[in-house]
Amino acid sequence: MVAKIIDGKEVAAKVREDCRQRVEALGAFGTRPGLAVIIVGDNPASKVYVANKAKACSEVGLNSKVHAFPAETEEAEVLRLIDTLNHDPSIHGILVQLPLPPNYNVRRILETISRDKDVDGFHLYNVGALAVGSSIFPPCTPYGVSKILEHEHIEVAGQNVVVVGASNIVGKPMALMLMQKDATVCICHAKTRDLAQFTILADILVVAAGRPNLILPQMVKTGAAVIDVGINRLPNGDLVGDVDFDGVSQKASHITPVPGGVGPMTVTMLIENTVQAAERFVGIKG
Ligand code: NAD
Numbered sequence: 001m002v003a004k005i006i007d008g009k010e011v012a013a014k015v016r017e018d019c020r021q022r023v024e025a026l027g028a029f030g031t032r033p034g035l036a037v038i039i040v041g042d043n044p045a046s047k048v049y050v051a052n053k054a055k056a057c058s059e060v061g062l063n064s065k066v067h068a069f070p071a072e073t074e075e076a077e078v079l080r081l082i083d084t085l086n087h088d089p090s091i092h093g094i095l096v097q098l099p100l101p102p103n104y105n106v107r108r109i110l111e112t113i114s115r116d117k118d119v120d121g122f123h124l125y126n127v128g129a130l131a132v133g134s135s136i137f138p139p140c141t142p143y144g145v146s147k148i149l150e151h152e153h154i155e156v157a158g159q160n161v162v163v164v165g166a167s168n169i170v171g172k173p174m175a176l177m178l179m180q181k182d183a184t185v186c187i188c189h190a191k192t193r194d195l196a197q198f199t200i201l202a203d204i205l206v207v208a209a210g211r212p213n214l215i216l217p218q219m220v221k222t223g224a225a226v227i228d229v230g231i232n233r234l235p236n237g238d239l240v241g242d243v244d245f246d247g248v249s250q251k252a253s254h255i256t257p258v259p260g261g262v263g264p265m266t267v268t269m270l271i272e273n274t275v276q277a278a279e280r281f282v283g284i285k286g
Helices: 008-027 044-060 075-086 106-112 124-131 140-151 171-180 195-199 263-282
Strands: 034-040 063-069 093-096 160-164 184-188 204-207 225-228
Touching (some): 008 044, 008 140, 008 263, 034 044, 034 075, 034 263, 044 063, 044 263, 075 093, 075 106, 093 263, 124 171, 140 225, 140 263, 160 171, 160 195, 171 184, 171 204, 184 195
Parallel strands (some): 034 063, 160 184, 204 225
């Protein structure tokens, strides 16, 4: 079997087009969705992510504003800005780029964001809402994976799903979302013994560990859909996922490439969440 290679850029373009139309419709209410992005310090990867988010937002017609602080900024100053943004009617979404400087209390920062503007979905309210299946802003990366599965008409209900990786931003919310869609979900992590005995059972295998070549063909069931969230930079400069793409694509039914698979969906779902926040603000969505 040779897998269908899922084009994440194509799925992202469809979602962005839908967002563009919703942004236009919001114009009738005199509202343009606004996203504020806060970055503290000069982590090079974070700077690239923030620039990409701002660019993608403006392409869809959102208003985005980046607030960049030097690493030595007091946490209190960032908390004051979040409070101001919480009350700013032109801002519908607030995102704090992680990681923050080590002396910051990340939970306190995230809990200060209004839950109505928490477009990254990291506020405890939204985390809890996801656990009981009434999430307003699902975290962007697993939300993007859900959209990919939907777009590819990959049935989730009743399927065996194995999620490799149990982080708060990808693995755990991914597992919750797919459980909500009636999959039978198993979560594996770095302490899982004999990973292959779990992955081989998966009809849908989602991998988010940050380990190149973690998933080899013999660990994958023939015909499984394999979603590779991992992003790893090899010493030679190549960007790869966590899955042995060449080997596994001979066995799976579907596979996402890296780059060009899940990556383009993450920023797209941030746009979608911000549009949704603006729709809730004007009262056209509950
Ligand atoms: P993390 O380091 O917070 O968590 C990694 C998880 O993988 C942990 O639960 C850990 O126990 C597990 N793990 C590590 N080694 C393992 C092993 N050998 N076997 C099984 N499990 C193992 O990372 P994260 O933030 O969840 O990100 C995971 C990967 O996804 C990274 O490569 C990251 O760059 C990528 N990522 C991609 C996107 C995207 O938009 N495509 C977004 C977020 C993260």
